[in-house]
Amino acid sequence: xxxxxxxxxxxxxxxxxxxxxxxxxxxxxxxxxxxxxxxxxxxxxxxxxxxxxxxxxxxxxxxxxxxxxxxxxxxxxxxxxxxxxxxxxxxxxxxxxxxxxxxxxxxxxxxxxxxxxxxxxxxxxxxxxxxxxxxxxxxxxxxxxxxxxxxxxxxxxxxxxxxxxxxxxxxxxxxxxxxxxxxxxxxxxxxxxxxxxxxxxxxxxxxxxxxxxxxxxxxxxxxxxxxxxxxxxxxxxxxxxxxxxxxxxxxxxxxxxxxxxxxxxxxxxxxxxxxxxxxxxxxxxxxxxxxxxxxxxxxxxxxxxxxxxxxxxxxxxxxxxxxxxxxxxxxxxxxxxxxxxxxxxxxxxxxxxxxxxxxxxxxxxxxx
Amino acid sequence: xxxxxxxxxxxxxxxxxxxxxxxxxxxxxxxxxxxxxxxxxxxxxxxxxxxxxxxxxxxxxxxxxxxxxxxxxxxxxxxxxxxxxxxxxxxxxxxxxxxxxxxxxxxxxxxxxxxxxxxxxxxxxxxxxxxxxxxxxxxxxxxxxxxxxxxxxxxxxxxxxxxxxxxxxxxxxxxxxxxxxxxxxxx
Amino acid sequence: xxxxxxxxxxxxxxxxxxxxxxxxxxxxxxxxxxxxxxxxxxxxxxxxxxxxxxxxxxxxxxxxxxxxxxxxxxxxxxxxxxxxxxxxxxxxxxxxxxxxxxxxxxxxxxxxxxxxxxxxxxxxxxxxxxxxxxxxxxxxxxxxxxxxxxxxxxxxxxxxxxxxxxxxxxxxxxxxxxxxxxxxxxxxxxxxxxxxxxxxxxxxxxxxxxxxxxxxxxxxxxxxxxxxxxxxxxxxxxxxxxxxxxxxxxxxxxxxxxxxxxxxxxxxxxxxxxxxxxxxxxxxxxxxxxxxxxxxxxxxxxxxxxxxx
Numbered sequence: 001x002x003x004x005x006x007x008x009x010x011x012x013x014x015x016x017x018x019x020x021x022x023x024x025x026x027x028x029x030x031x032x033x034x035x036x037x038x039x040x041x042x043x044x045x046x047x048x049x050x051x052x053x054x055x056x057x058x059x060x061x062x063x064x065x066x067x068x069x070x071x072x073x074x075x076x077x078x079x080x081x082x083x084x085x086x087x088x089x090x091x092x093x094x095x096x097x098x099x100x101x102x103x104x105x106x107x108x109x110x111x112x113x114x115x116x117x118x119x120x121x122x123x124x125x126x127x128x129x130x131x132x133x134x135x136x137x138x139x140x141x142x143x144x145x146x147x148x149x150x151x152x153x154x155x156x157x158x159x160x161x162x163x164x165x166x167x168x169x170x171x172x173x174x175x176x177x178x179x180x181x182x183x184x185x186x187x188x189x190x191x192x193x194x195x196x197x198x199x200x201x202x203x204x205x206x207x208x209x210x211x212x213x214x215x216x217x218x219x220x221x222x223x224x225x226x227x228x229x230x231x232x233x234x235x236x237x238x239x240x241x242x243x244x245x246x247x248x249x250x251x252x253x254x255x256x257x258x259x260x261x262x263x264x265x266x267x268x269x270x271x272x273x274x275x276x277x278x279x280x281x282x283x284x285x286x287x288x289x290x291x292x293x294x295x296x297x298x299x300x301x302x303x304x305x306x307x308x309x310x311x312x313x314x315x316x317x318x319x320x321x322x323x324x325x326x327x328x329x330x331x332x333x334x335x336x337x338x339x340x341x342x343x344x345x346x347x348x349x350x351x352x353x354x355x356x357x358x359x360x361x362x363x364x365x366x367x368x
Numbered sequence: 369x370x371x372x373x374x375x376x377x378x379x380x381x382x383x384x385x386x387x388x389x390x391x392x393x394x395x396x397x398x399x400x401x402x403x404x405x406x407x408x409x410x411x412x413x414x415x416x417x418x419x420x421x422x423x424x425x426x427x428x429x430x431x432x433x434x435x436x437x438x439x440x441x442x443x444x445x446x447x448x449x450x451x452x453x454x455x456x457x458x459x460x461x462x463x464x465x466x467x468x469x470x471x472x473x474x475x476x477x478x479x480x481x482x483x484x485x486x487x488x489x490x491x492x493x494x495x496x497x498x499x500x501x502x503x504x505x506x507x508x509x510x511x512x513x514x515x516x517x518x519x520x521x522x523x524x525x526x527x528x529x530x531x532x533x534x535x536x537x538x539x540x541x542x543x544x545x546x547x548x549x550x551x552x553x554x555x
Numbered sequence: 556x557x558x559x560x561x562x563x564x565x566x567x568x569x570x571x572x573x574x575x576x577x578x579x580x581x582x583x584x585x586x587x588x589x590x591x592x593x594x595x596x597x598x599x600x601x602x603x604x605x606x607x608x609x610x611x612x613x614x615x616x617x618x619x620x621x622x623x624x625x626x627x628x629x630x631x632x633x634x635x636x637x638x639x640x641x642x643x644x645x646x647x648x649x650x651x652x653x654x655x656x657x658x659x660x661x662x663x664x665x666x667x668x669x670x671x672x673x674x675x676x677x678x679x680x681x682x683x684x685x686x687x688x689x690x691x692x693x694x695x696x697x698x699x700x701x702x703x704x705x706x707x708x709x710x711x712x713x714x715x716x717x718x719x720x721x722x723x724x725x726x727x728x729x730x731x732x733x734x735x736x737x738x739x740x741x742x743x744x745x746x747x748x749x750x751x752x753x754x755x756x757x758x759x760x761x762x763x764x765x766x767x768x769x770x771x772x773x774x775x776x777x778x779x780x781x782x783x784x785x786x787x788x789x790x791x792x793x794x795x796x797x798x799x800x801x802x803x804x805x806x807x808x809x810x811x812x813x814x815x816x817x818x819x820x821x822x823x824x825x826x827x828x829x830x831x832x833x834x835x836x837x838x839x840x841x842x843x844x845x846x847x848x849x850x851x852x853x854x855x856x857x858x859x860x861x862x863x864x
Contacts (some may be wrong), residue, residue, distance in 0.1 A: 010608035222832025
């Protein structure tokens with residue numbers, strides 16, 4: 001027991017979590033990220049990298065299937081926690097730690113999985129890919145890849161069924177996981193006051209969500225330090241430390257604006273003129289390229305938290321297609337528009353473009 | 369003695385890896401079998417004291433096989449799930465012919481009346497080999513190398529689907545090129 | 556001309572491997588400390604220890620219809636590459652393998668990264684890892700030629716491909732001073748081979764970890780250790796090539812080699828968190844239209860100075 005116990009203790013200092021956010025439970029997800037970070041734990045990027053599967057909110061039938069298959073892909077030792085609300089996070093993480101520490105239990109789990117694995121799947125019925133012309137007119141194989149609903153720094157619930165030529169997204173169809181089921185019971189939606197007005201606490205929350213989205217974009221752009229800072233601002237805003245958050249945010253905005261390398265890498269990626277935004281049903285403040293949208297996101301956060309209480313952020317709803325159930329103050333993004341703006345870009349830039357859309361909630365549309 | 373053993377061991381590895389190219393069942397494995405075969409040959413050349421040539425054989429061949437594997441996989445739509453690819457075509461005729469050619473060449477190498485060594489090897493065997501092979505044609509060969517590189521580049525340019533008219537407009541006056549995705553130097 | 560290092564017996568190879576391992580562990584500790592500081596968590600340098608324990612405790616896994624042989628070869632290969640590179644790096648008066656074409660040897664080894672990283676991506680039979688593997692090759696197309704020509708500059712200046720002679724040739728003036736372009740391009744190449752920092756899109760978050768997306772347990776440990784070891788080996792090789800080898804006051808030559816390698820390694824590690832990713836789609840043009848001409852001009856300049864002086 002001595003060696004394996006010591007190994008378990010050391011290993012648990014840096015457990016990796018794969019966090020799955022059920023749409024509408026972003027505050028729970030943020031709490032998991034914050035408390036896990038405080039324990040020295042890290043966020044996993046794939047199931048192979050994870051020890052803990054943390055499901056935030058109660059998943060609908062479609063997402064439940066995804067979660068089950070991801071659970072099978074965790075290498076083990078493994079633990080699964082279901083967190084319904086932000087205040088339950090600490091207890092859930094303790095529980096996960098206890099499960100991971102329980103070496104005999106993990107041994108049993110491991111033994112039960114032996115002999116049945118992905119190897120058993122029959123591999124003689126995998127069809128040859130069919131081909132079509134890519135954007136340069138070369139005949140290329142087409143790969144059908146489902147992006148989402150679980151990917152690092154990906155909008156909760158979004159599924160893009162992409163036709164890939166190599167890593168080029170030839171075209172994509174968008175959907176929302178469990179679209180027919182609406183927000184699950186007890187789900188919290190940003191700015192969702194009963195009166196539809198945006199109060200001070202809601203303003204902080206809206207600003208925090210902008211910072212969260214900016215952190216995702218910065219992380220995808222590969223700038224770890226700036227992404228971390230954006231997350232710190234987000235956590236400060238949610239904790240009510242408004243003045244500290246404002247100072248930090250101002251510093252982050254300056255740093256981002258001055259980074260020539262970031263500007264060079266994001267400029268001219270995913271340009272969206274106003275008329276196209278209107279056609280796609282996207283908010284007009286998303287005009288420009290990914291670089292413009294990143295700065296816009298951060299300045300909207302600053303404006304919300306710095307401005308007087310009650311200032312509405314961004315457009316209130318979208319002219320067409322704003323679904324019921326999404327409250328005032330949160331522009332809903334139609335999934336079809338997401339599918340349309342990533343077509344013709346490679347995966348890396350497509351991910352940047354999706355992150356730059358500052359998605360707060362997804363409209364309920366089945367296909368694009 | 370040890371050098372001899374290593375040399376012959378490498379020779380066996382080179383031949384077996386070469387055979388494996390036609391036995392394995394995927395393009396990735398075939399490409400890297402060939403790379404392994406070339407690495408064994410490169411090490412043999414190292415044992416012959418041709419250090420520069422030997423290391424260069426390894427360098428060039430690994431890089432070429434890496435690129436070949438990628439092309440083969442792209443064009444043939446291979447992934448590891450399709451492990452049943454046959455690397456031989458028309459085996460009934462090809463097999464006897466290739467075995468015959470191999471035996472012929474090997475017999476030539478084994479039975480040729482190689483001259484015995486006179487004097488001692490020069491200080492710098494790489495220079496000596498280069499002079500022996502190319503002699504006074506060194507400048508010509510150098511130029512030919514550059515011409516070949518230029519030919520490859522022009523071939524790719526001519527074969528490309530998009531031309532400068534697509535990028536810069538019919539009068540070539542467009543300041544910002546119309547590429548499907550922007551490049552890194554802001555043209 | 557300082558003395559040219561002499562080859563020592565092969566029995567010292569474990570010592571060389573140990574030194575490389577120490578450098579790699581130091582890099583991992585430093586990187587862990589930087590990560591902790593950025594996260595605002597309690598100051599700890601033990602992150603790599605915990606991560607190693609975690610990966611040792613984790614089960615290995617495989618995927619449907621993976622080409623397991625090639626997958627495992629790719630994952631373990633990076634570490635082997637790093638070990639082979641340091642065999643030609645002289646430590647003061649000693650070197651393990653006094654090869655007359657040491658510079659080309661390192662060049663041949665760095666090309667192996669193409670094979671190993673791509674195989675790790677391809678072998679797993681997963682779309683994300685495969686895209687990651689192709690991304691690495693796209694980077695390779697952009698960094699490899701500039702890197703090769705960057706290695707030409709010190710060799711031309713020293714009129715030798717023997718690493719020890721290149722180090723000895725810069726007793727008066729370090730090569731980094733009068734061939735800065737070649738040095739910067741070389742450092743970019745090292746960072747790229749280690750799939751590190753700005754060159755990590757092949758392992759990108761956007762691909763759920765890219766090449767490493769399906770690796771777990773000891774396989775992931777080997778791959779990650781290989782990256783740190785390659786970074787350390789690249790920093791160590793820069794010392795005889797650009798940073799004057801063992802030259803320096805007071806300390807013995809071997810100590811200077813270690814000090815210089817450690818400092819350069821620390822800079823490369825630190826760079827990781829500070830710089831956004833150089834995606835292949837934007838870096839490709841930079842490699843061919845900026846770095847390659849710049850480093851060719853550097854070579855020309857060096858050649859003219861060597862012939863003229």
